[in-house]
Amino acid sequence: MCRYQSFGGIVSNFTTMEINVKIDDLKIGMYVILPTSWFKHPFVTNEFSIKKKDQIQTIRDYGLKEVIIDTSKSRVAKADRKRCTPQSEGTVNTHPTTVVPDELSEAIHDKKLPAQQKAKAVQKHSILMISNLLDNPSAENIRDVKKGVAEVVDLILTDDDTSYYLMNITSHDFNTYTHCVNVGFLSIMLAKALFRKSMAHDMYELGAGFFLHDLGKVYVDPAIINKPGVLTDDEMEQMRKHPVMGHKILLDTNQVTNESKKIVMQHHERFNGAGYPNKLRGEDIHLYGKICSIADVFDALTSERPYRKKMDSFNALKLMKEEMLGHFQKDLFEQFVLLFSRP
Numbered sequence: 001m002c003r004y005q006s007f008g009g010i011v012s013n014f015t016t017m018e019i020n021v022k023i024d025d026l027k028i029g030m031y032v033i034l035p036t037s038w039f040k041h042p043f044v045t046n047e048f049s050i051k052k053k054d055q056i057q058t059i060r061d062y063g064l065k066e067v068i069i070d071t072s073k074s075r076v077a078k079a080d081r082k083r084c085t086p087q088s089e090g091t092v093n094t095h096p097t098t099v100v101p102d103e104l105s106e107a108i109h110d111k112k113l114p115a116q117q118k119a120k121a122v123q124k125h126s127i128l129m130i131s132n133l134l135d136n137p138s139a140e141n142i143r144d145v146k147k148g149v150a151e152v153v154d155l156i157l158t159d160d161d162t163s164y165y166l167m168n169i170t171s172h173d174f175n176t177y178t179h180c181v182n183v184g185f186l187s188i189m190l191a192k193a194l195f196r197k198s199m200a201h202d203m204y205e206l207g208a209g210f211f212l213h214d215l216g217k218v219y220v221d222p223a224i225i226n227k228p229g230v231l232t233d234d235e236m237e238q239m240r241k242h243p244v245m246g247h248k249i250l251l252d253t254n255q256v257t258n259e260s261k262k263i264v265m266q267h268h269e270r271f272n273g274a275g276y277p278n279k280l281r282g283e284d285i286h287l288y289g290k291i292c293s294i295a296d297v298f299d300a301l302t303s304e305r306p307y308r309k310k311m312d313s314f315n316a317l318k319l320m321k322e323e324m325l326g327h328f329q330k331d332l333f334e335q336f337v338l339l340f341s342r343p
């Protein structure tokens with residue numbers, strides 16, 4: 001079993017995801033987690049893959065002596081990971097892949113993989129895909145992610161057993177990329193149930209909108225996103241910009257349909273007008289935005305948060321029904337509840 005991997009001469013236990021690496025040992029392809037406040041460096045996010053030498057110099061210029069490297073997200077050639085041979089000092093194998101891991105398609109098409117294991121593998125590699133995209137939400141990367149999402153959509157449309165496990169995978173964290181993937185799975189499941197007799201909906205485009213619904217969070221301070229407590233009014237104002245920011249990224253990159261853009265813009269609107277950014281209500285909210293809003297709230301409630309334990313599906317649905325029903329279109333919410341009725 002592959003247990004060790006070398007980064008610039010620093011050998012790490014492969015089961016350990018994060019290692020400290022000196023600035024001089026940084027290489028292109030490594031996935032960096034900066035151990036400093038978001039305000040103290042010029043990068044868009046605290047975590048990213050090093051793509052240019054300039055980025056290493058920028059990290060050095062900000063006085064950091066070492067950073068954390070997440071080995072699981074670093075782009076080391078897959079062949080070398082499998083061979084498990086420590087590399088020579090001062091070198092790292094980088095692999096100019098797309099943002100979509102090869103393993104995602106391999107898991108989806110592996111006919112021997114049991115449904116539960118397939119669901120776990122598809123979730124894991126989908127998370128890496130979205131994490132890579134959030135590092136660099138370029139037009140090229142969004143186009144590639146759409147291909148990966150299309151394969152996931154096909155899987156959900158054709159494999160009920162794996163879909164069941166995808167829907168019931170529990171998340172132990174609430175980072176943006178895990179959340180985007182879970183909301184993607186749940187929303188596609190609901191769309192499948194709603195549109196099974198209709199050819200009028202492009203499920204691939206819909207899937208892209210669902211997976212990208214929180215894309216705009218790349219422009220929100222991670223300290224706000226990860227804050228273990230109630231947000232201040234200022235912080236809430238920053239957070240509430242993410243639908244507009246995500247919509248702008250999709251406008252600028254021009255890779256998805258207008259309906260998918262509406263998912264991103266409207267997933268925090270509420271049926272009773274209590275949402276944001278435009279306080280839309282009822283039929284003014286696009287059907288696809290309403291679908292996404294149900295999955296979005298459900299995943300938030302059923303994921304572990306720094307300030308509260310996650311809820312199980314039953315209690316999350318109960319809370320949504322008893323305390324939030326005005327937020328959702330009733331028949332859509334009822335259909336969502338039915339997704340969980342399988343014995």
Ligand SMILES: [Fe+2]
Nearest residue numbers: 213214267268
């Ligand atoms: Fe959101």
Ligand SMILES: [Fe+2]
Nearest residue numbers: 179213214296
């Ligand atoms: Fe969300």
